[in-house]
Amino acid sequence: MADSLHTRPLQAGDEAYLPGLEALNRPEGTAWTPEVWRWRQLHPAGNRSWVGEDEGGVRAHFATCPQRTWMAGEEQFFSQIVEAAQGPDESPLLDGVAEALVETARGLLEATSGLDGDWVTHHVVGGGDLRFQRRVLQHEVVRTPLVLRLDLSDRKPPPSPAAIEECTAFDDQARWLWDRCVGHWGASTIRDESYLSWRYLQHPNTPYTCLGLRDADGILRGLAVYATLPEGRIGHPLAGASGATGVIVDWMVPREEPEVGRALRRAAVRLALDSGARSMVTFFPEWSPWFVTFQEEDWRVHPTDLVHMARSHHPRFDMFWLRGNWWVQLGDTSLL
Amino acid sequence: MGEVHRLTVRPYEPGDEEAILDGFNFVFGRIDPAFEPRSLEAWRWQYLENPSGRRIFLGLDEDGQVVSQQAGIPVRMVHRGLRVTWNQIVDSFADPRYGKGLKRHRAFADVSKPYCDTYGGPHPEGDPIMYGLPIRAAWRMGHKFLGYEVCRSQTKLCVRPETYLERGQEGEQGVTVEEPPRFPAEVEALFERVQASVGAMAVRDALHLNWRFCDRPDRSYELGLARRAGTLIGLAVFGAGTFDGREDALLCDWLVPADEPGAGKALRRWAATKARERGLEFLTALFPDTSGPWIEFQEAGFRVQDTRYFTSCGTYSQDHPEDCSPRWLFHHWYYTMADFDLC
Numbered sequence: 001m002a003d004s005l006h007t008r009p010l011q012a013g014d015e016a017y018l019p020g021l022e023a024l025n026r027p028e029g030t031a032w033t034p035e036v037w038r039w040r041q042l043h044p045a046g047n048r049s050w051v052g053e054d055e056g057g058v059r060a061h062f063a064t065c066p067q068r069t070w071m072a073g074e075e076q077f078f079s080q081i082v083e084a085a086q087g088p089d090e091s092p093l094l095d096g097v098a099e100a101l102v103e104t105a106r107g108l109l110e111a112t113s114g115l116d117g118d119w120v121t122h123h124v125v126g127g128g129d130l131r132f133q134r135r136v137l138q139h140e141v142v143r144t145p146l147v148l149r150l151d152l153s154d155r156k157p158p159p160s161p162a163a164i165e166e167c168t169a170f171d172d173q174a175r176w177l178w179d180r181c182v183g184h185w186g187a188s189t190i191r192d193e194s195y196l197s198w199r200y201l202q203h204p205n206t207p208y209t210c211l212g213l214r215d216a217d218g219i220l221r222g223l224a225v226y227a228t229l230p231e232g233r234i235g236h237p238l239a240g241a242s243g244a245t246g247v248i249v250d251w252m253v254p255r256e257e258p259e260v261g262r263a264l265r266r267a268a269v270r271l272a273l274d275s276g277a278r279s280m281v282t283f284f285p286e287w288s289p290w291f292v293t294f295q296e297e298d299w300r301v302h303p304t305d306l307v308h309m310a311r312s313h314h315p316r317f318d319m320f321w322l323r324g325n326w327w328v329q330l331g332d333t334s335l336l
Numbered sequence: 337m338g339e340v341h342r343l344t345v346r347p348y349e350p351g352d353e354e355a356i357l358d359g360f361n362f363v364f365g366r367i368d369p370a371f372e373p374r375s376l377e378a379w380r381w382q383y384l385e386n387p388s389g390r391r392i393f394l395g396l397d398e399d400g401q402v403v404s405q406q407a408g409i410p411v412r413m414v415h416r417g418l419r420v421t422w423n424q425i426v427d428s429f430a431d432p433r434y435g436k437g438l439k440r441h442r443a444f445a446d447v448s449k450p451y452c453d454t455y456g457g458p459h460p461e462g463d464p465i466m467y468g469l470p471i472r473a474a475w476r477m478g479h480k481f482l483g484y485e486v487c488r489s490q491t492k493l494c495v496r497p498e499t500y501l502e503r504g505q506e507g508e509q510g511v512t513v514e515e516p517p518r519f520p521a522e523v524e525a526l527f528e529r530v531q532a533s534v535g536a537m538a539v540r541d542a543l544h545l546n547w548r549f550c551d552r553p554d555r556s557y558e559l560g561l562a563r564r565a566g567t568l569i570g571l572a573v574f575g576a577g578t579f580d581g582r583e584d585a586l587l588c589d590w591l592v593p594a595d596e597p598g599a600g601k602a603l604r605r606w607a608a609t610k611a612r613e614r615g616l617e618f619l620t621a622l623f624p625d626t627s628g629p630w631i632e633f634q635e636a637g638f639r640v641q642d643t644r645y646f647t648s649c650g651t652y653s654q655d656h657p658e659d660c661s662p663r664w665l666f667h668h669w670y671y672t673m674a675d676f677d678l679c
Contacts, residue, residue, distance in 0.1 A: 127663045134485070141486035144666065146625060146640070286491055286642035301491075301640040303625040320472045323489060324644070 007107035017058035021085035035204035052104035081123035122310035139309035186325025225250035240279035246272025248282035348392035456652030464653035508598035535668025570599030585611030589674035
């Protein structure tokens with residue numbers, strides 16, 4: 001480490017330096033904004049943010065977002081890397097990453113991850129040279145994500161199921177619904193009222209529509225979170241070939257209730273068509289029954305240039321286990 | 337050759353066959369309940385009769401027992417237009433009877449390092465790429481000792497033969513499928529048509545295909561050649577067997593130019609008919625998700641299903657590191673089930 005570089009948790013006053021850093025981890029066209037920064041500070045499970053500085057000020061910033069995760073029958077923490085930024089004049093050391101950022105990342109991860117901290121750290125990156133992820137973060141590939149795409153070009157709007165409503169607030173029923181889903185998942189971010197509210201209702205930049213289906217007793221039976229990726233986001237890994245793209249970001253439907261899934265899927269397609277989208281996209285782990293169900297409804301599986309990488313600190317829960325058991329949705333990432 | 341921790345480490349020598357098989361059949365019989373011991377005849381076919389050569393390093397104890405092996409199948413490739421050899425890693429093991437934990441790992445490391453040092457390297461002296469579909473234990477060893485990285489989380493394309501044939505939309509006027517006992521020399525021209533638009537793929541000439549499918553002593557395959565007005569426009573190989581823990585009809589190989597959709601339709605129908613005759617629930621194919629057949633098969637009714645496999649590779653060439661990287665291979669390497677030892 002350079003003699004003058006000092007790494008430490010972010011403190012009040014450091015924020016002034018952050019807009020001047022260049023991020024290496026964000027999707028195409030996603031700029032640092034103070035609104036997103038403040039929103040991250042509100043995460044119900046807290047946040048972890050370190051900087052590397054010298055006498056000239058902050059030279060690097062590395063941050064993770066903790067995710068309360070149900071894993072193998074108990075609550076643990078995972079963390080997603082949400083920021084890896086360095087000064088524009090830093091000399092690259094490895095894969096475009098400067099030493100200041102390498103040391104800042106190491107400092108944060110050593111302080112927060114392990115069997116007494118975050119069991120798994122992860123992020124989804126655009127495919128390129130992955131030496132930084134492999135060598136510095138010691139991340140391995142969990143999967144090379146495939147997405148499901150639906151061409152909307154000749155599709156007429158399906159009838160809107162009457163029981164679908166837009167959720168503008170969440171309550172205990174969110175957790176009940178998640179409890180009914182999680183039995184089939186080895187690991188999943190706990191999708192309760194506080195998490196869903198923060199992730200989708202309070203997001204400062206992306207307008208999400210939370211489609212809920214309730215039964216006659218008012219019980220929430222399924223939830224699909226939708227957003228539109230506007231036209232012109234060429235290069236964004238989720239963007240379709242042309243036009244706007246409708247994205248199902250989160251899907252919480254018990255696998256035993258295909259009719260709930262069908263109604264929510266139709267509502268999402270209708271919303272996408274109303275938004276002018278020419279295609280839709282979503283993601284499921286390949287082991288999920290929904291991965292097959294969506295294909296039966298004309299969604300096609302396409303490769304992406306993305307790589308989901310992680311480091312597990314628990315030897316039992318290695319990359320093979322995570323690939324086959326971890327319920328991951330686009331909402332678990334920073335892609336949208 | 338050096339003697340390390342009482343292990344003699346050296347390449348295969350004639351006469352090692354039975355000792356290798358003793359170790360191999362013991363180790364893999366413990367891992368896989370469905371494992372059937374390999375015969376000497378099958379071993380000879382795989383290693384001694386491969387027209388592309390052989391790659392074996394052994395660790396032997398003082399009694400001459402094979403306690404560890406690092407082995408591979410050389411595969412002639414066209415990689416960015418250049419004829420090179422890659423190395424499919426198979427059958428590697430360390431016998432737990434020799435020791436557990438670190439001692440066993442050491443026994444594997446003792447053979448894997450000289451194996452990589454000897455065979456890995458830039459063309460033409462070495463094999464620039466080693467690859468495989470390792471199970472979890474083999475992945476851990478390969479990652480640690482061979483520098484394996486994940487190229488892709490591998491999926492498969494499956495269809496129920498009945499469903500497929502009932503759709504009835506596939507079929508092509510003027511294209512016939514013949515079932516020869518062996519591959520004719522003209523398959524090489526077909527291979528050249530396909531490889532011209534692919535970054536890397538194994539050479540599919542009569543020499544290789546006849547060894548791979550027709551001369552194999554322990555499995556049988558059926559060959560399908562699609563012709564239009566007598567001209568060869570596509571080939572497929574059908575088999576049946578356990579893949580990814582399920583007894584399936586397998587579309588083992590597939591060589592169809594992108595501009596010959598009629599050949600693809602005729603060969604899919606041919607394979608689905610065979611699958612139905614066998615009474616197997618699924619017809620299963622394996623392709624990279626970045627390849628031409630990927631969407632074509634989905635449009636024809638195949639559905640993507642998960643597998644337990646990661647397609648993995650190690651790079652041993654520093655000459656052109658980008659075209660040997662896992663990401664380059666992810667985008668540009670065409671393969672089928674036949675490029676692995678799982679069918």
